[in-house]
Every structure is written in structure tokens, then in C-alpha cells.
Amino acid sequence: MxxxxxxxxxxxxxxxxxxxxxxxxxxxxxxxxxxxxxxxxxxxxxxxxxxxxxxxxxxxxxxxxxxxxxxxxxxxxxxxxxxxxxxxxxxxxxxxxxxxxxxxxxxxxxxxxxxxxxxxxxxxxxxxxxxxxxxxxxxxxxxxxxxxxxxxxxxxxxxxxxxxxxxxxxxxxxxxxxDADVGDGTEPVADGCGPCRRCIDDCPTEAILAPGVVDARRCLAWSVQAAEPIPIEQRVPLGDRLYGCDECQDVCPPSIGADRAAPPPAEADQLDHVDLLDLLALDDAALMARHGRWYLAGRDPDVVRRTALVILGNVGDPDAQEVLRMLERYARSPVVELRRHARWSLRRLGADAVLGRLGPDADPDVQAEARIEVPKRGVEAPD
Ligand code: B12
Structure with a gap:
């Protein structure tokens, strides 16, 4: 002791x-x-x-x-x-x-x-x-x-x-x-949330079912890591999130207050934003050399590519030829999951000319998705 x-x-x-x-x-x-x-x-x-x-x-x-x-x-x-x-x-x-x-x-x-x-x-x-x-x-x-x-x-x-x-x-x-006996231990800290429920109300996918209960299937932080396709209803709420989701912390008063009280160190973040066209041009080895530290199911680089494709649909300029060319390239990929997400983004951007050129996808799941309406950019229903 x-x-x-x-x-x-x-x-x-x-x-x-x-x-x-x-x-x-x-x-x-x-x-x-x-x-x-x-x-x-x-x-x-x-x-x-x-x-x-x-x-x-x-x-x-x-x-x-x-x-x-x-x-x-x-x-x-x-x-x-x-x-x-x-x-x-x-x-x-x-x-x-x-x-x-x-x-x-x-x-x-x-x-x-x-x-x-x-x-x-x-x-x-x-x-x-x-x-x-x-x-x-x-x-x-x-x-x-x-x-x-x-x-x-x-x-x-x-x-x-x-x-x-x-x-x-x-x-x-x-x-x-x-195996050391360090002593009697520290007392637990009392609840500091009180009646606040900002995180529950502001979660973009309503993933917090009850206080302390997160449904991983709805949590964007999991959807961007998982092997399964990003659920279609989560693709618009995904916004520009490539890896992780901070929404339930960004809206949390004690977390906001902590930043104000003790400003974070001036040392800059290394990787707060990633250029999507750059990322989508990388081969597997180069992509994993940059992002292999992240958890990606099966250590599959296509997991992060697929997220990047969806984000292109959410934030890319619908008139930018380099965006449309990249999405078309992936819509012709031999990997069905990449085609699925690229096609969704082409529809989100209203890229009818490209979609016409592609014709229907050979995969029945991707065909089934094509029958589900995609909210076009700029015409989302108001909250
Ligand atoms: C699986 C996992 C995930 C999953 C599932 C998250 C989850 N809520 O379980 C996914 C991929 C979604 C995820 C996301 C994130 N994760 Co994570 N994740 C883990 C991991 C590997 C295991 C967590 C686990 O076992 N959960 C299972 C259940 C039992 O845990 P729980 O939800 O905490 O359950 C407790 C509460 O419900 C509480 N409780 C019970 N009843 C009640 C009632 C009330 C009223 C309340 C308030 C609480 C409460 O008691 C339960 C048991 O202890 C840990 C690392 C590790 N080895 O522990 C990191 C970990 C939890 N993740 C972490 C981080 C940083 C995140 C993200 C913030 C990352 C991001 N920005 O995207 C998000 C946050 C999402 C969220 N709101 O939870 C940190 C959390 C740090 C912290 N300050 O809490 C950890 C601890 C990693 C680490 N070592 O730092 N994560």
C-alpha cells in the first residue's frame, strides 16, 4: 500500500x-x-x-x-x-x-x-x-x-x-x-445531466432509444464502420460524416461548457477533413496506409469508400464534372456495394444523364433500391 x-x-x-x-x-x-x-x-x-x-x-x-x-x-x-x-x-x-x-x-x-x-x-x-x-x-x-x-x-x-x-x-x-491492492477506490460521480435531453432529441438518426441506451444499428458511428450497406434511411442524415459521429457530444451542454472553460490545446488536429475525390482515387494499399488505424469491418477499404461515395451525393456539387465522373466510375465497379452507394448519390444529385448512360444495375438488390425514392439535393422536406 x-x-x-x-x-x-x-x-x-x-x-x-x-x-x-x-x-x-x-x-x-x-x-x-x-x-x-x-x-x-x-x-x-x-x-x-x-x-x-x-x-x-x-x-x-x-x-x-x-x-x-x-x-x-x-x-x-x-x-x-x-x-x-x-x-x-x-x-x-x-x-x-x-x-x-x-x-x-x-x-x-x-x-x-x-x-x-x-x-x-x-x-x-x-x-x-x-x-x-x-x-x-x-x-x-x-x-x-x-x-x-x-x-x-x-x-x-x-x-x-x-x-x-x-x-x-x-x-x-x-x-x-x-494484482496490486491500491486501496479503497474512488466514489462514483453524481449525475450531471439533470433533466437535459439534448443528445436524445438532436441525434440525427434517433439512435438513443432511452437514457443510456444506444441502438447501434441506428448510430451513424457504427454505420460507417459496419460491413453492411449504409441503411438507405441514414444516407441523408449522414451528411458529411466520413468516420465517427460527434452529434450527441456537440450538442451536450457540459461538453460545450468544458470547451469554453478550458480551451483545447492549440495543437491542431491532424485529420479533421478528408478530400473525397482524393480518397476515392487511392488504391487499397494507399488507402489503408492513410486510414488503416480506423476500425473498418473486415479491414475492408471499401467500407470507407462507400461512405465517401454517399457523402459525395450529400455535399458534392451536382454540376462538377469530376464529382460525376468519380461516381460513374464507381457505379461501374465490379463490387456491388460500391455500385449501390455510387448510384444512390447519382440519384441524390439528379445526375439523370449519367444514370441513363449506365442503364439498370445487374444486381437485384441494387435494382430494388432504385425503386426507393431518393431526396434530391435542395428539395428535402422541411423538418
Ligand atoms: C461498441 C462500442 C461502440 C458502439 C456502440 C456504443 C454503445 N453505446 O455501446 C458504437 C460503434 C456505436 C460506438 C460509438 C461511439 N463510441 Co464507442 N465503443 C464501443 C466499445 C468497443 C464497447 C462499448 C460497450 O461495451 N457498450 C456496451 C454497453 C453495456 O455499454 P453502455 O452503453 O456504456 O451501457 C452503460 C450505460 O447504458 C449505463 N446505463 C445503464 N442504465 C442507464 C440509465 C441511465 C439513465 C444512464 C444515463 C446510463 C445507464 O450503464 C450501462 C453499463 O455500464 C468501447 C470500448 C470498450 N472496450 O469499452 C468504445 C467506447 C465506448 N466508445 C467511445 C467513443 C469515443 C465513441 C464515440 C463518441 C465515437 C464517435 N465520435 O463516433 C461514439 C459514441 C456513441 C454513443 N453515444 O455511445 C469511447 C467512449 C468515451 C466516453 N467518454 O464515454 C469508448 C469507451 C472507447 C474508449 N476506450 O475510449 N462505440
Missing amino acids: TRSDPAAGSVPLAAEIRTIGEQAGLAAVGFCAAEVLEPARTVLHQRRAVGLAGSMQFTYRNPDRSTDPGRTLPGARTLVAGAWNYRRETPAPSDGAGPAGRVAAYARRDHYAELRSRLELIADRLRADGHRAVVLADQNHIVDRAVAWRAGLGWFGKNANLLVPGHGSWVVLGVVVT
Whole structure:
């Protein structure tokens, strides 16, 4: 429990760990006993059973494993949770740039690597005393938010995100699982949402079914990662989102307030917008070299291409020949999913001449989609 250092006196391990994390720049550090994570276990089983997980695997693949720290480290006694604030200044898009897709804030640089390296400092301190320590961040071994909540880092927002006082939900979360006994743990943080329900009301696809309950099948953050086609009813709400969706955080008063109270570091984001024509011109190897850090089902570069094709329909200039040429090229692809999304965008842009030249698609699913009306740009029904 304590470190014997004759010069410094005895510093409780918990305080020392907290100091190591905070001095390394973590937004919050806390700890709790390494017990089975209920209610997360029950919730995972229930949501999977009723289909809310869609085709997601992650922590849903084996809920009993991902809620039992002892399965990662036999003899685990303590979970140390850490939060890393990923909010950064976003430079204004440059004038005259081509159509671009937006990247959610957490995915603009490798914030998980930043978080992990800091948690490793804590793990190293524990190892120095002969303890075992395993760092996890966004892996499938443990439900990070459930640990962070227990460890007193923040409260569960109605959007299911964990909000850290002073930082909002602009944090990624990780855990050190250790067999060290760090102490009594930190008290959970009280709810900070009150009656607010902005995230529920403003979700573009009504994916938050009830406070804390996200239907992944409707969540744009999942639709842009999943193997399945982007559901047709989500393609207009997708807007210009290429990877991730921040809407339920962008409208969240404590998250907005956190930005105002403590402006994000001036260090610019690396990748807030991606030029779509540029991306769609890349071959597989070049595309994965740029974006392979993102989760794309099956590590399939066509997952991000298909999203880019839909965005071209939502934000591309209907009169720009380079946009129409790119969509036509993909509408002739041997890959049915690319043809499907390219055709949808040609219809969204009202590119009748190109569609006439293409004729009907050979695939029956794509033909069936052609019978569903696509809202043409500029003539969407008012809210
Ligand atoms: C699967 C997953 C997703 C899925 C499903 C999200 C979901 N809500 O479950 C998809 C792909 C949609 C997704 C999206 C995003 N994700 Co994600 N995702 C995960 C992953 C891999 C597992 C999450 C999980 O197990 N969920 C299952 C259920 C059990 O968890 P839960 O929804 O949190 O359930 C709790 C609440 O419902 C709460 N609860 C129960 N009853 C009630 C009642 C009330 C009133 C309330 C308020 C709460 C509440 O208790 C439940 C159990 O703990 C984790 C990484 C990890 N290994 O943990 C990252 C993780 C959750 N994702 C993260 C991020 C950043 C995101 C996005 C913001 C990314 C983006 N910008 O696009 C979005 C946010 C979407 C959202 N509003 O949830 C961060 C969250 C950080 C934070 N501050 O909370 C995590 C923790 C990754 C990390 N290590 O930092 N994600």
C-alpha cells in the first residue's frame, strides 16, 4: 500500500499513481476493486439478445469475458482508470478545397496511443514493486466506460458517454488491470445531466432509444464502420460524416461548457477533413496506409469508400464534372456495394444523364433500391 522511501517519507500508492497520471496529462485518474462489472454484463447480454448490438462484436462477442477483469489478469485486485482529453483546435476548412468528409474528433489522430503510453507509466510504477499490470484501452477485454464510472472518473450521460467534470465526454478511456491492492477506490460521480435531453432529441438518426441506451444499428458511428450497406434511411442524415459521429457530444451542454472553460490545446488536429475525390482515387494499399488505424469491418477499404461515395451525393456539387465522373466510375465497379452507394448519390444529385448512360444495375438488390425514392439535393422536406 505504501512506498518506502526514506527521503520522501511514505507516499500512499493511490496518491502516487494519481500524481503519475495527472502529471503525464491525463484528465482524470481513479481506481476501483477488480470485481465483475455488473450491470454492464447484464446489459450486454440483454442488448445483444434484443438485437441492439447489430452485427457488432467488440465487448458483445463474449460479455462474460469483457466484464471480468480476472479473465485478463488472474488474481487482479485493482482497476486503475484513466481518461485522456482529445479535444483539439480545428482549423477552418481552406477555401476552394474540393468536397470533403468530416472525421469525428476522437479519430483525428491516434489518441489511444497517447492514452496507452500514459497508462503504461502507471503500469511501470506498479511493476517496479513486483506487481503485474496490463494496460487496456479500447480493446475488447473490458468495458472501459463501466470501469471509469466505478472508478469515479465521471457520470453516464444520456448519450451513454462517460462525462468527466470539466472535460465533458471529450475523453477516451483506458484501464490498468493489476494484482496490486491500491486501496479503497474512488466514489462514483453524481449525475450531471439533470433533466437535459439534448443528445436524445438532436441525434440525427434517433439512435438513443432511452437514457443510456444506444441502438447501434441506428448510430451513424457504427454505420460507417459496419460491413453492411449504409441503411438507405441514414444516407441523408449522414451528411458529411466520413468516420465517427460527434452529434450527441456537440450538442451536450457540459461538453460545450468544458470547451469554453478550458480551451483545447492549440495543437491542431491532424485529420479533421478528408478530400473525397482524393480518397476515392487511392488504391487499397494507399488507402489503408492513410486510414488503416480506423476500425473498418473486415479491414475492408471499401467500407470507407462507400461512405465517401454517399457523402459525395450529400455535399458534392451536382454540376462538377469530376464529382460525376468519380461516381460513374464507381457505379461501374465490379463490387456491388460500391455500385449501390455510387448510384444512390447519382440519384441524390439528379445526375439523370449519367444514370441513363449506365442503364439498370445487374444486381437485384441494387435494382430494388432504385425503386426507393431518393431526396434530391435542395428539395428535402422541411423538418
Ligand atoms: C461498441 C462500442 C461502440 C458502439 C456502440 C456504443 C454503445 N453505446 O455501446 C458504437 C460503434 C456505436 C460506438 C460509438 C461511439 N463510441 Co464507442 N465503443 C464501443 C466499445 C468497443 C464497447 C462499448 C460497450 O461495451 N457498450 C456496451 C454497453 C453495456 O455499454 P453502455 O452503453 O456504456 O451501457 C452503460 C450505460 O447504458 C449505463 N446505463 C445503464 N442504465 C442507464 C440509465 C441511465 C439513465 C444512464 C444515463 C446510463 C445507464 O450503464 C450501462 C453499463 O455500464 C468501447 C470500448 C470498450 N472496450 O469499452 C468504445 C467506447 C465506448 N466508445 C467511445 C467513443 C469515443 C465513441 C464515440 C463518441 C465515437 C464517435 N465520435 O463516433 C461514439 C459514441 C456513441 C454513443 N453515444 O455511445 C469511447 C467512449 C468515451 C466516453 N467518454 O464515454 C469508448 C469507451 C472507447 C474508449 N476506450 O475510449 N462505440
